Amino acid sequence: xxxxxILAFPSLIMGFDLKGAYDPDELTDVAVVPHALMGNAxxxxxxxxxxxxxxxxxxxxxxxMLQNCVDEYTNTMSQETLAIANSWINRASQGTYTNVHRxxxxxISGAFYPKVEGExxxxxxxxxxxxxxxxxxxxxxxxxxxxxxxxxxxxxGMLWLFPSWLNHHTEPTQxxxxxxxxxxxxxRERYTPTNLDTL
Ligand SMILES: [Fe+2]
Numbered sequence: 001x002x003x004x005x006i007l008a009f010p011s012l013i014m015g016f017d018l019k020g021a022y023d024p025d026e027l028t029d030v031a032v033v034p035h036a037l038m039g040n041a042x043x044x045x046x047x048x049x050x051x052x053x054x055x056x057x058x059x060x061x062x063x064x065m066l067q068n069c070v071d072e073y074t075n076t077m078s079q080e081t082l083a084i085a086n087s088w089i090n091r092a093s094q095g096t097y098t099n100v101h102r103x104x105x106x107x108i109s110g111a112f113y114p115k116v117e118g119e120x121x122x123x124x125x126x127x128x129x130x131x132x133x134x135x136x137x138x139x140x141x142x143x144x145x146x147x148x149x150x151x152x153x154x155x156x157g158m159l160w161l162f163p164s165w166l167n168h169h170t171e172p173t174q175x176x177x178x179x180x181x182x183x184x185x186x187x188r189e190r191y192t193p194t195n196l197d198t199l
Pocket of ligand 1: 101102103168182
């Protein structure tokens with residue numbers, strides 16, 4: 001008997017270890033302000049953000065490095081070319097977290113951790129999109145086929161790319177300080193260069 005297993009309708013989450021490819025101090029040498037609710041974080045939760053929504057525009061080398069990863073993602077998915085547009089940086093202090101959210105209007109989103117100080121970095125937790133469509137299924141234990149969450153390590157140097165419609169959140173981090181650069185992407189052919197390249 002031959003058994004066929006088909007993993008249908010997967011959600012691709014890609015991780016890139018970029019340690020050594022950039023200068024952590026240079027990327028985090030930014031003024032931060034009280035959190036501006038980017039990513040639905042709670043006001044007053046101790047996080048902070050810097051430079052509005054065009055953080056990568058002033059760092060073309062970093063933007064190119066991240067864009068190469070986006071290209072690898074879209075090549076893997078046979079998706080049309082996507083361009084990084086709006087981006088922002090946050091610094092999470094110890095005990096802070098991000099509520100469940102997704103990135104409306106974007107195609108795939110990125111979370112890049114250029115600098116993590118201290119131990120106990122809480123993972124990035126992505127939620128299954130299938131929960132809204134399934135019920136009455138009880139599992140005896142978790143495995144890759146039935147997991148409700150996918151936890152990926154938020155370690156220094158890691159970039160995670162995922163579909164923007166995937167809900168995600170973080171639990172309180174135990175790190176002293178954790179910087180994350182977040183960004184969204186849009187189909188390049190559908191926007192004028194002016195719209196994308198000034199962000
Ligand atoms: Fe996010």
